[in-house]
Amino acid sequence: MQFLQHNSQPFLKSIFTGLLITTTCFVGSAQLPADEIKPILEKEVYQKRSPGIIVGTIDATGKRQIVAAGTWKEKGQVLPDEKTMYEIGSITKVFTSLLLADMVLKKQVNLDDPVSKYLPASVQVPVIKNQPITLLHLANHSVGWPRMPDNYDPKSLDNPFADYTIEQTYDYISRATFDYAPGTWFKYSNVGYGLLGHILSQVAGKPYETLVKERICTPLNMPNTTITLAPAQKAVLAMGHNETGTAVENWDMPAIAGTGALRSNINDLLNFAGANLGIIKTDLYPAMQLAHTPRISKRPDDGEVTLGWTLVKSKEGDEYLWKDGTTAGYRSIMLLNRTKKTGVVILANTLNPINDLAYHILAPTVPVKPYRYIWALHDLVLETAKKKNVDKAIEEYKTMKVSRSPGLIFDPAQLNYVANDLRIAKKMSAAIKILELNAQEYPDNSMVFETLGEYYKRSGKKKEAMEAFEKAVALDAKNEHAKWLLEKTKN
Known part of the structure; x- marks a missing residue:
């Protein structure tokens, strides 16, 4: 998830993920005890990886450890605990895939059902090389759709999916086509899982949130896994932060809830982990086993995709399942050793990566990747822009670039984040x-011009916006979102 600036529309293509990672080469060993996890978390908080981090582990006997460091509050030091709520982003997808598996076993749907069976006749779902798009293709990310659709233009850049509609989803899937058949390749797609959640909700005749609560949360005693927060849950919702440490707004995504709308806490997610490991007995376990079945390979050495999860094997033959999630201010991961029946869940109120911590805790021979705060340039320029003015900030930036001040990193992300915070x-x-300075500094970067066009558009500068979008498309002919924004701005 390396991108420029995440709270601006163009970079949502990367942010809303269930982060795709390179598979770690696991070597079997016992998971870390609590007294060894604690100093690791404290170090990471000190180094600004996240304001707060909470870790939960479970072993084959069902024994749990919960360890935390830092704070979940924007003001004041309040240690996260088992009640602290977080956005869990794309971990939502394995709830959606479990619903699918459960409905398959109950013969309410079939994996090979074409999605067109469940959509209005007005939605023209493409059939490519005689292969219709099926529910299985949605669930294992093999439709061919990109991470994000092209037709989103939110009222608020800080809550970008709050007003994205199912009609917009229908519009996108009616237009999207590819030169290979569905089921051929893995390609991570949030719009695919948004559509899957919608279809399952339509089949059940209930809102997605109700379906998750009735079929998963109630049987597994997960009262705090929800989309709509009760007052008591809202009172303990961790404040999310982007990579630079700036507090950000929470996300809502009513139309595509199945891709990433859930919120939860460490207690509930440990219940979910234990059930998926077979430690906590549940009638859902056959559906979980169906959801764990490999369906399609990722890139070489990246493991296999099941229904929602990724399955990888260690050198010793241990099987690991993982799923992670990201929103604008949160990271989460669930990592399960199916062979040894151990698991770890990590929740953090940051956009910075945390997956390496999960691997190290569950398989200590996998090292923690050293984290370094890289946003000193952003901090200096932003402070000058706020305390003096933007022209002084630009002068300071140019002076620092000429002198190559030590410890400063010069790339498009630094200025994009400054612009976002302003x-x-x-x-x-x-x-x-x-x-505009960023565009001068990085004239070959399509995303820089797309962001500039976005800001021009929102400031009523139509001519300048179109010129910026045209430049973005000229630099990257595959930038479908810039193309869509250009046509919308023209019209």
């Missing part, structure tokens, strides 16, 4: 000046 502070004209 926009949040309602300093749009200053934000645009920073993005």
Whole structure:
């Protein structure tokens, strides 16, 4: 998930993930005890990886450890605990895939059902090389759809899916086509899982959230896994932060809830982990086993995709299942050793990566990747722009670049984040000046121009917006979102 600036629309293509990672080469060994996990978390909080981190582990006997460091509050030091709520992003997908597996076993749907069977006749779902798109293709990310559709233009960049509609999803899937048949390749798609959750909700005749609660959360005693927060849950919702440490808004995604809308806490997710490992007995276990069955390979050495999960094997033959999630201010991961029946869940109120911590805790021979805070340049430029003015900030940036001040990293992400923070502070004209500087500094970067066009558009500068979008498309002919924004702005 390396991208420029995450709270601006173009970079949502990467942010909303269930992060795709390179498979770690696991070597079997016992998971870490609590007294060894604690100093690791404290070090990571100190190094600004995340304001707060909470870890839960479970072993084959059902014994749990919960260890935390840092704070979940924006102001004040309040240690995360088993009640603290987090957005879990794409971990939602394995709830959606479990619903699918359960409905398959109950003969309510079939994996090979074409999605067109469950959609209005007005939705023209393409059939490519005589292969219709099926529920299985949605569940194992093999339709061919990209991570994000092209037709999103939210009212708020800070809550980008709140007003994305199912009609927009229908519009996208009616237009999207490819030169290979569904089921041929793995390609991670949030829109696919959003559609899958919608279809399952339609089949059941109930909202997605109700379906998850009735069929999964109630049987597994998971009262705090939800989309709509009760007052008591909202009171303990961790404040999310982007990579630079800036507090960000929570996300809502009513139309595509099945791809990433759930919130939860460590207790509930340990219940889910234990059930998937077979430690906690449940009538859902046959459906879980169906959801764990490999369906399609990822890239070489990246493991296999099941229904929602990724399955990898260690050198010693241990099988690991993992799923992670990301929203604008949160990271989460669930990593399960199916062979030894051990698992780890990590929740953090940050956009910075945490997967390496999970691997190390469950298989200590896998090292923690050293984290280094890289946003000093952003901090200096933003502080000058706020305390003085944007012109002084630009002068300071140019001076630092000439002198190559030690410890500063110069790349498009630094200025994009400065612009984003100025926009949040309602300093749009200053934000645009920073993005214009970014375009001067990185004239070959399509995403820089897409972001600039976005800010021009939202400032009523139609001509400038179209020119920026045209430049973005000229630099990257595959930038479908910039193309869509260009046509929408023209019209």
